[in-house]
Amino acid sequence: MKNDRVTRPYRARKAGLGFAMSFGKSSGPFYQTNPSHVGVQQQYHNLSTLAPEDAGNVYWPPTDVDEVGYSIGELANGPWIPIFSVNMGPRTTIGTGPGTEQNRPTKGVLQSNPLASMALADPVSGNVKAHPANGTFDITYHSMSANSSLTPNLSTGKGFIATGYQSGDGLSRLVMADIPLRPMASLVELQGWNPRGNNPYPPFQHNLIGNSDATPLIPSDKIVPTVIDPPTVSTNLMHDDAYCANHVLFDDWFVSSITPQPVSFGGNISKDINTFYKDYLMGNSRLANRAYLPIPADSNLESAVATASATKIINSPDGWLKVASRFEVEGMFNVNSTSVAAWKALLGHTKTLDKIAIHGATEIVTADTSNKNVVSRGAIAPDVEAGTGPGFGGQFANASEYAGYRSLSDDQIKDLAEKVVAQVRLRGPFLSLSEFVNRQLSNNEDLALAGAIQTAINHLAEDPMKKLRDPANSLSDNTMAPANPKLAGAGYAFDKAAEGSSAYGVPGWIRQADILRPIAPILSVRDDTFTIRAYGDSKDPTGKVIARVWCEAMVKRTRDFSDKSYPADSIDPPPATNLINTTFGRRYEIISFRWLNPTEV
């Protein structure tokens, strides 16, 4: 904290109700009055809630405040007497004293980012960015009697932060973001990364990569607000960040999983990257991403050749740009598929897994997942399976509903496959992966609220998050209605995007990215293998058909260009002068050919 917070804690403050908390480095007294894009470079955390009484009455209704009177003798005789409790925490936390009018439940991690470094709350400014509902944290306060459970759990042990502040409703540990501890096999494993950095402006979304939910602060058909503030796009700090991240990353980037090999979890290395890649080329090792196989030219190489090839890729300054051309995927999945059976097979892939890794109490542990359709936020699950007890983070019975991984039933997998196919029919054909991942920028609410898989999850007949969603279980609350006075001035441009549950997106809440994480590496918007049928007539001079034949060829697109003289792994496209390659692109090879009987046609 700044030193002068001790010597001059109230400087630059005006009279009125309010709280101010500030952490970090800066030269100004408080930053909430002048956040700018320059501030993205600075490390500071700021929560300021200052308002004259009339505004305070709206945003922090005084229903939980009462006079507290003690005699001088009582105050003098004994310890500190608590008279007032202020709680600040993520808005996904219901807060101390359920039933309070002060909480502002919003849509979970779509409006609250646990990694946000700065939050503003200044309702009288009239700025959307400073509206209390758009900040990432929530504040509640209560008057208290001498001893009360309104104070957060005050034992000598761990504290509790979500879903409440007590051992009876709170979690001591909640894995909201994780750093991969093993080589990443999917781009979506980056969903714990916060690409927003120190951006002080809302929307404060979390788990951006691979998710597709709209934010209420941006119109349904846009990725920036209608009125940009600051006024130029280059300095604008309010975006549909998930849309932008997916647009930038999918199609253009992938995770090879060619990495140094850790001994177990963590930083100790058993093989450096060159050795590991060489072993892979020799057929002695497999990548973390099992679907990525070496091209035939790289398969089962002799040691010396493998060493040379590995060195060429790994040590080349543009190796990271070219390595994708060294892989083949057996069974790439075209997301434009409308086969329920195909989607069901893909979505049910985890049923073959025997175990799942879990962040245990002090180390990574495993759980038996035989014959289960497991869905987990991270490659290492954040806690025990939802609905199986308190887990590692809490003490209350249904804590794992909030913090754990989930298993879907076979019926739910089938239902999900059907719902995904319905969305593909509605939205497809998709011309890029990011188009499949993202929502549509549209005035059609159903298409604009979320992407295809997220919408399918939302439409499941048997809701996996039923217990977590129901406010009666005290794990969450319904979001505020748009007409709620506490949302006046919040600047919602897409009300529907704010409807839902305060627990939306916590680890126990299945989101699109959780489904995508294991399957994203093999998704495509096109096929590389085609079955082509051709038909021909032989006619006599009069035009009469005297013979008719049908044939079928299976062809496969290869990495080589049609004109093989141009390198397959060139970073640049073929020059315009190379008409063969600019016209026909990559080379196709015939895998099989046969004549068909008329009965097969």
Place this chain on the structure above:
Amino acid sequence: MSLRHTIAILAAGIYILANPLQAKPRSCRIVFPERPQSAPKIAYLFDGSKSQRVTLPSMNLSEVIKLPHGELTIAIVPDEINDPKDLSPNAPILRIPEKVNEFYIILTSDLKNQNLPLKMNLVETEEGKLKPGETLWFNSTEHRIAAKLGSHEMSVDPKGRTVSKDPAPATGYYIAKFAYQAEGKGPYAPITEQSWWHDAASRHLGFIVNSGGKLPKIYFYRDYRDPEPTEKGVDPKD
């Protein structure tokens, strides 16, 4: 006979029967747990002959209120009155038996009462029912509550009340752990764990109420009493 007349007669009786040699003044304290926002915060306590202004606090006990000895019927009224004739027939009243010298008045909401939307409830704590250092717990929930209060354990039935012993041998901090058995059935689930202050010289009133959420809300009031001034006054060194 009207209530007004009853109070007037009782008041007269008090005047006659009051024992002038009784050393300890009769007194009470008021508290209004879970007081609604619309409820009054100040009212007048009418003892049949005169009113005194009292606070109806929700976060701490009221000031110590002195009352006449003897069997007594008191009323709580919104405005000061000093004549039983002015007492509304709907005013909340409370009968105090003669033997009760020190007591608490716990207020609860009574929205049907147009005169003053509250009800007075008498809590007697004399004759060893509540000793200094102990806590009288009121559980208004449908759950059974169990607690480990420092070195002692406590359990209170749904809608029940109980007295918990001193959590510690002397004044100081102690750990209070609470758990509940939903609707009095099945396993216990944790509520909270707190580090609370124990005042070995004061009585306490504890409340366990429904909070609107899953967990009951738990809190208590400390009945700290300033030393009674002696004829010489309180020694300023104390």
